[in-house]
Amino acid sequence: MLSTGLPQGAVPRLERPGPLRDRVYEALLELIITRALSPGQHLVESELAGHLGVSRQPVREALQRLNTEGWVDLRPAQGAFVHEPTEQEADQLLTVRTLLEAEAARLAATSADDAGIAVLEELCAEGERAVAADDVDTAVALNARFHTKVMELAGNTVLAELAAQVERRVRWYYTPVARQRGHRSWEEHRELIAAIADHDEERATAVSRAHTEHTRKTYHERER
Structure with missing residues (x-):
């Protein structure tokens, strides 16, 4: 070593x-x-x-x-x-992520097709299997892929570019709480998929905002 x-x-x-x-x-x-x-x-x-x-x-x-x-x-x-991120740095980054993800969810609900929703469902199933196997690295990677796919379904290039700029730091902050978030995170993903599939913009926005806020709160409450 x-x-x-x-x-x-x-x-x-x-x-x-x-x-x-x-x-x-x-x-x-x-x-x-x-x-x-x-x-x-x-x-x-x-x-x-x-x-x-x-x-x-x-x-x-x-x-x-x-x-x-x-x-x-x-x-x-x-x-x-x-670098050791401060709580303020994490809070600012995760707050911006909440705004981006909520808008992406709203837009995805307006335009996602069956093929796109099927991809989200498969990524969610893979994420659930990773959590069940306690494979944190794979769960983190699949979480990033899931949110990237929602951004893709939103169909807004500028929004996707902004999200890509923060994606790596989101992974950095999410990794230490991925195990703690566990199955609940993927249950929230399934709630989001359902809202997008129903083309319910308001519900998709609310679910996405709550989901990302849960991650932000968990990060601040994590064991150090």
């Missing part, structure tokens, strides 16, 4: 083709989002480079980019650390 907290061999070595610094950035960002690298954790360039099978230079460049985007804190004379 290295000081970064990642088991030897847990991170696959990167393939060389393509812009290496971008691939390193994406790999580190995914490790942060999934909390394989936890908030506050010290990031040692040489150890991360060893995990990823690259030199320290692309790791250094990736950490600088992650710092600019607020995922990593670079502290003089101390090094790089995974």
Whole structure:
């Protein structure tokens, strides 16, 4: 076990083709989002480079980019650390998410077809199976796919672009409460599917708003 907290061999070595610094950035960002690298954790360039099978230079460049985007804190004379989000940061992000998701649900209720609703139902079934198996990583990924599909069914490109900008941070905040939200989250998804299938804009909006608010409240009440 290295000081970064990642088991030897847990991170696959990167393939060389393509812009290496971008691939390193994406790999580190995914490790942060999934909390394989936890908030506050010290990031040692040489150890991360060893995990990823690259030199320290692309790791250094990736950490600088992650710092600019607020995922990593670079502290003089101390090094790089995974950013620890404040309660205010989380609240602001999850509040914006509530607004975006509620509008997406309303629009989806006006235009979703049977094929789109079938996709939502299948994603929901997969999510329920993941929860039953206590597979948190898969449940988190399926939750993101479910909400992305609702955005797609909304048919508003600008709204979808805005949602995509916050999606990764939503996953970051959702991961530590995914197990706690558990089956209830997917029950709420089924309520949303029913409202969309009935083309009930008002109910879809209300269900979506309540659903995202439950996640926000659970995050603030989580065990630290």
